[in-house]
Amino acid sequence: MFLRLMRGVVRSxxxxxxxxxxxxxxxxxxxxxxxPLYALPGLKTMAIPAFARKYGLPCSACHxxxxxxxxxxxxxxxxxxxxxxxxxxxxxxxxxYFPITLRMTPNWHLxxxxxxxxxxxxxxxxxxxxxSKTVQMNGFDLSGMDFWTAGTLYKNVTFSxxxxxxxxxxxxxENAFVRFDNLAHSTWFNVxxxxxxxxxxxxxxxxxxxxxxxxxxxxxxxxxxxDTNNFGIGDNQLGVELTGHSANSYTRYGVAVxxxxxGTVGFGNGNNVVNxxxxxxxxxxxxxxxxxxxxxxxxxxxxxxxxxxxxYAQTSAGVPITGLGLGNKPFYRAGFAGDFFLLNSxxxxxxxxxxxxxxxxxxxxxxxxxxxxxxxxxxxxxxAPTWNGGFLESHYYVNPQVVLLARYELIRMDHQxxxxxxxxxxxxxxxxxxxxxYPIMFSRAGLAFHNEYSIVKSIGIxxxxxxGVGLPPLAANGKVWSGSLFIGFDxxx
Amino acid sequence: xxxxxxxxVLLMGLAGLLLTAGxxxxxxxxxxxxxxxxxxxxxxxGNVVGHSEEGAKLYRRFCIGCHGPDGDGNGENAMWxxxxxxxxxxxDFTLAVFKCRxxxxxxxxxxxxxxxxxxxxxxxxxxxxxxxxxxxxxxxxAAFVKTFSERxxxxxxxxxxxxxxxxxxxxESILRGRVLFQKMECWKCHGPQGHGDGPSxxxxxxxxDVPIRPYxxxxxxxxxxxxxxxDLYRIFMTGLDGTPxxxxxxxxxxxDAWDLVHFLRTLQPMNTPEAALWKPYVAxxxxxxxxxGQEQPGGGN
Numbered sequence: 001m002f003l004r005l006m007r008g009v010v011r012s013x014x015x016x017x018x019x020x021x022x023x024x025x026x027x028x029x030x031x032x033x034x035x036p037l038y039a040l041p042g043l044k045t046m047a048i049p050a051f052a053r054k055y056g057l058p059c060s061a062c063h064x065x066x067x068x069x070x071x072x073x074x075x076x077x078x079x080x081x082x083x084x085x086x087x088x089x090x091x092x093x094x095x096x097y098f099p100i101t102l103r104m105t106p107n108w109h110l111x112x113x114x115x116x117x118x119x120x121x122x123x124x125x126x127x128x129x130x131x132s133k134t135v136q137m138n139g140f141d142l143s144g145m146d147f148w149t150a151g152t153l154y155k156n157v158t159f160s161x162x163x164x165x166x167x168x169x170x171x172x173x174e175n176a177f178v179r180f181d182n183l184a185h186s187t188w189f190n191v192x193x194x195x196x197x198x199x200x201x202x203x204x205x206x207x208x209x210x211x212x213x214x215x216x217x218x219x220x221x222x223x224x225x226x227d228t229n230n231f232g233i234g235d236n237q238l239g240v241e242l243t244g245h246s247a248n249s250y251t252r253y254g255v256a257v258x259x260x261x262x263g264t265v266g267f268g269n270g271n272n273v274v275n276x277x278x279x280x281x282x283x284x285x286x287x288x289x290x291x292x293x294x295x296x297x298x299x300x301x302x303x304x305x306x307x308x309x310x311x312y313a314q315t316s317a318g319v320p321i322t323g324l325g326l327g328n329k330p331f332y333r334a335g336f337a338g339d340f341f342l343l344n345s346x347x348x349x350x351x352x353x354x355x356x357x358x359x360x361x362x363x364x365x366x367x368x369x370x371x372x373x374x375x376x377x378x379x380x381x382x383x384a385p386t387w388n389g390g391f392l393e394s395h396y397y398v399n400p401q402v403v404l405l406a407r408y409e410l411i412r413m414d415h416q417x418x419x420x421x422x423x424x425x426x427x428x429x430x431x432x433x434x435x436x437x438y439p440i441m442f443s444r445a446g447l448a449f450h451n452e453y454s455i456v457k458s459i460g461i462x463x464x465x466x467x468g469v470g471l472p473p474l475a476a477n478g479k480v481w482s483g484s485l486f487i488g489f490d491x492x493x
Numbered sequence: 494x495x496x497x498x499x500x501x502v503l504l505m506g507l508a509g510l511l512l513t514a515g516x517x518x519x520x521x522x523x524x525x526x527x528x529x530x531x532x533x534x535x536x537x538x539g540n541v542v543g544h545s546e547e548g549a550k551l552y553r554r555f556c557i558g559c560h561g562p563d564g565d566g567n568g569e570n571a572m573w574x575x576x577x578x579x580x581x582x583x584x585d586f587t588l589a590v591f592k593c594r595x596x597x598x599x600x601x602x603x604x605x606x607x608x609x610x611x612x613x614x615x616x617x618x619x620x621x622x623x624x625x626x627x628x629x630x631x632x633x634x635a636a637f638v639k640t641f642s643e644r645x646x647x648x649x650x651x652x653x654x655x656x657x658x659x660x661x662x663x664x665e666s667i668l669r670g671r672v673l674f675q676k677m678e679c680w681k682c683h684g685p686q687g688h689g690d691g692p693s694x695x696x697x698x699x700x701x702d703v704p705i706r707p708y709x710x711x712x713x714x715x716x717x718x719x720x721x722x723x724d725l726y727r728i729f730m731t732g733l734d735g736t737p738x739x740x741x742x743x744x745x746x747x748x749d750a751w752d753l754v755h756f757l758r759t760l761q762p763m764n765t766p767e768a769a770l771w772k773p774y775v776a777x778x779x780x781x782x783x784x785x786g787q788e789q790p791g792g793g794n
Binding site: 055056057058060061070071072073074075076083084085086087092094247248249291293294296297344400 | 547614622
């Protein structure tokens, strides 16, 4: 009966049977590879590397499921990676201790993207035309690698340095900052300088999804079709941040002043012709948590990012000078987010709402030294693009070692930059489901088995995952479904 | 991707889940067998009622690494806490002996004492402040800690000692406290200047014969059992059970204890009200003060 059902399912997908068989074999091999883990004798599951090794705490002390922080972990982070027990300074550590964490995820994944413009004759040629097709790739792969070191330089002076690589070992500084904590002997004044993650209530850097389509919040990186603003609220930024919190971190605030360069280092960086505005953005956050009896801790917060981006660059003999952006135009993102627990803290909901606005010049990708009447196509109304978006993510913690994941995310355009755009162009719907199982959670290292399926429907734009051929569909209102199936081992040490 | 592929993915996920869920109990944090000495316990902290069954889950999650599955302080991390390097071994809950109590020496602490200890943590040890947990969670943990010793099933917690209103902090009180510091031989452990370097300091051990160091007032850190004058008073009168720090409840009167509190505050590097009185006094009358730390039958002044 089961085989008949499976055969029916495979047929209905119009999948070649051998493809399905290969999929099943790969899955079986991966699960088989996991079997030796079951046989490990009497392992206690403790947790995360650098700080767990320093303090001897299990990873579950700071994480609901790593890498997502629980409130104790939030307090620890808010205190500048200190437990505040007068044993944080390096002088109290064994001299052989060095705070390094490595994280990587060997995996098998499948990427499937519909409505992609490809040549009708593979390889091109005179008679070839662009046609819409589904593009699919699958195989074993590596994620990027995090090589993270963070800790205490002295009491209330902490640091973080995270050289991160892509899968080909090309490194960049994901974060690098020094932090001065508890200024004036108050938890309400902490200053951080360098490159760091924005103080988002729902962190994309410590969330539980890994696939190409699910491993990012669409809202955190969204730009409408034709928009040249590359800002993403999920991207680490360069600047200075003042944060404060109550002793238990129930009340938190943050004010950050950030360079308008999208976290890209080097004024003359070649990628920065337009992006390096010589202005500063501001990010504001506030959140308040409250206890709800046995349900656990509930948190609600608001945020707002106000920034500017240049629309053209200073030139020399007509050649743009990198880093000298001009014609800054404003944009903002604002909204609220929450973190709610039910069922004795076993069920977690993470809702987020975001409203986005980009100046019309950013929206149509035109330099601001050109009058709008000239920059705007004839017979078309140009206006500032605005949109509303949000998501609802849920985690069910079966136990400290198994977590089930689900997320629905959407973005709806409110005003298109060009009135000629279809109303629904750039709209996005994203669905993700998955689970993580943590067979090894020592205070020395961790390993998670991760299985996730994510699918994103975007209209008239290239999917943020960059799957397929990385181009928008041929029709402005063409729907692109981009799916990811991900199975891998997420380890850190 | 064809929509029906969802079904395949779902089936794969379900298969994986069944496999993993089935395997998890093999060596899961949730499956570590915890040995308790009593049945379920409750704790009562204000309006919050803690339940040990819930506390057990939290204990596995947060505490077991140090305090161990048997609650005897022999968790997997305990071996790294070397007392000769200044670290403190995790508490052995099976003895039901606790340093920080509001109750007389030798008695069990109140639920609120346990709750406060979890909340406050223990400065200069690896026991962090657990303020990040909810009141309910900390009450649950307090209830669970009680299941490790039969004492909780057979004995009641002691009654909290009364703390009379604090006497005025003035020079006279500080001077009387200084005399008591000499007379009660506090200096033998804590040192003449309160640096924790008295002649007995190096020989001290706790009730499990593990080396232990007296508090160094000049460190400026919080006291183990709080940071207010009331907390310091309570420490004198209850003692820190399981350590060489005795209770002085039978040896000094409440007013004397307040005098001692006022003097000890002058040994700290912070700008305490007592230090503000004491510094100019010492500048003017320092030569008249007999040094602390010598055997002085008549007491020092």
